[in-house]
Amino acid sequence: MSSSVRKTAIPLSVSPPSSPVMTGRRIVVLARHGESEWSKNNIFCGWYDSLLSDRGTNEALECAELLKQSNYEFDRAYTSLLTRAHQTLNIITEHIGQSSLPVEESWRLNERHYGALTGYNKAELATKYGEKQVQIWRRSFDVLPPPMEATHKYYRAIWRNPKIVAQSYTSNEKFPSTESLKETMERVIPYWDNTIVPNIQRGQRILIVAHGTVLRSLIKYLDNVSDNDICSINIPSGIPFVYEFDDDMKVISSRTFLGDKKRIEEGIARAASIGSH
Numbered sequence: 001m002s003s004s005v006r007k008t009a010i011p012l013s014v015s016p017p018s019s020p021v022m023t024g025r026r027i028v029v030l031a032r033h034g035e036s037e038w039s040k041n042n043i044f045c046g047w048y049d050s051l052l053s054d055r056g057t058n059e060a061l062e063c064a065e066l067l068k069q070s071n072y073e074f075d076r077a078y079t080s081l082l083t084r085a086h087q088t089l090n091i092i093t094e095h096i097g098q099s100s101l102p103v104e105e106s107w108r109l110n111e112r113h114y115g116a117l118t119g120y121n122k123a124e125l126a127t128k129y130g131e132k133q134v135q136i137w138r139r140s141f142d143v144l145p146p147p148m149e150a151t152h153k154y155y156r157a158i159w160r161n162p163k164i165v166a167q168s169y170t171s172n173e174k175f176p177s178t179e180s181l182k183e184t185m186e187r188v189i190p191y192w193d194n195t196i197v198p199n200i201q202r203g204q205r206i207l208i209v210a211h212g213t214v215l216r217s218l219i220k221y222l223d224n225v226s227d228n229d230i231c232s233i234n235i236p237s238g239i240p241f242v243y244e245f246d247d248d249m250k251v252i253s254s255r256t257f258l259g260d261k262k263r264i265e266e267g268i269a270r271a272a273s274i275g276s277h
């Protein structure tokens with residue numbers, strides 16, 4: 001694959017606030033968690049359990065309000081093991097009056113493991129290694145960041161997360177020490193196909209609150225995006241988007257963002273940017 005990162009805009013379809021309720025239709029709503037403290041400080045986060053920033057909390061609330069305005073209701077939610085996703089999901093479910101929505105969590109929906117880059121400022125790395133290299137680490141399909149060794153500053157912090165430790169014992173699977181989008185897809189797509197899709201097919205209304213690379217994995221798979229084109233797809237935080245499927249799980253409508261077009265475009269530009277110190 002080409003490791004170059006294209007800077008083209010992605011096509012957006014934006015629904016009006018009053019989109020139809022999801023009764024009798026195979027609709028899945030996806031959202032990236034609100035901004036984390038580490039994202040606010042422009043730091044590679046990955047499996048580190050950074051909490052939502054104040055801005056991230058507001059983004060989660062905005063996300064919840066958009067869903068409320070459009071009368072969305074759900075039967076089940078899926079999320080990662082990471083607190084920023086749970087905080088976002090809790091804000092949403094509380095705001096739409098569904099605090100007791102069943103939630104399934106899995107390491108397979110964690111953000112990609114950013115390997116040795118975890119904890120480093122993106123702009124500082126761009127100064128040291130060049131912006132092009134940092135964008136290749138961030139957005140290319142299959143270029144792996146260097147792995148996180150046991151001596152890494154944040155290795156123990158990740159492995160002290162009780163949820164990660166617990167799933168490492170029960171899942172019997174080898175957890176990554178670094179991942180590109182490709183490796184992330186290799187764990188996300190089987191979870192989508194084997195765990196989430198059967199519930200969509202039996203009519204459940206599904207909400208997925210996850211992370212940028214997990215959502216890019218699903219978009220690549222569902223929309224059959226090429227290895228090259230996926231490089232220019234960025235996911236704004238805290239803005240819900242909707243897929244609709246037919247009975248055979250063929251995509252009928254794809255990636256419809258809810259809400260204000262300007263806010264969506266700003267969110268995408270923010271997600272694309274390396275940012276500053």
Ligand SMILES: O=C(O)[C@H](O)COP(=O)(O)O
Binds near residue numbers: 039045047111
């Ligand atoms: O893990 C992270 O650092 C963020 O969730 C996403 O960062 P990125 O936009 O640089 O991939």
